[in-house]
Amino acid sequence: MKGTAAKGLKRNKGRLHIRCRRCGSASYHKIKSVCSTCGYGNSSKLRRYNWHKKTVTKKRIVSKIKRHVSRRKGNTFKL
Numbered sequence: 001m002k003g004t005a006a007k008g009l010k011r012n013k014g015r016l017h018i019r020c021r022r023c024g025s026a027s028y029h030k031i032k033s034v035c036s037t038c039g040y041g042n043s044s045k046l047r048r049y050n051w052h053k054k055t056v057t058k059k060r061i062v063s064k065i066k067r068h069v070s071r072r073k074g075n076t077f078k079l
C-alpha cells in the first residue's frame with residue numbers, strides 16, 4: 001500500500017504469505033508477489049545460496065518445480 005497505513009491494515013488479516021505456485025511452501029508474499037523460498041516472482045532461476053547448505057542440497061524442491069514445469073510445455077525454465 002502507498003503511504004502510512006492505518007494500524008489495522010498493517011497486519012493484513014493474518015496472512016501475508018500464501019502457498020507458492022512453484023515450490024509449494026507457504027512463503028509467497030501476497031503484496032510483494034515474491035516467494036522467499038524459491039524466488040518465484042523475482043527470477044526464473046531457483047533462489048539458492050552456497051552458504052545455505054539446505055537449499056543447495058534440497059532435492060525435494062527441485063523435483064517439485066521440475067514436475068510443475070513439465071506440466072506446462074513450451075516453458076523456458078532453468079535451474
Ligand SMILES: [Zn+2]
Binds near residue numbers: 021024025028036039
Ligand atoms: Zn516458492
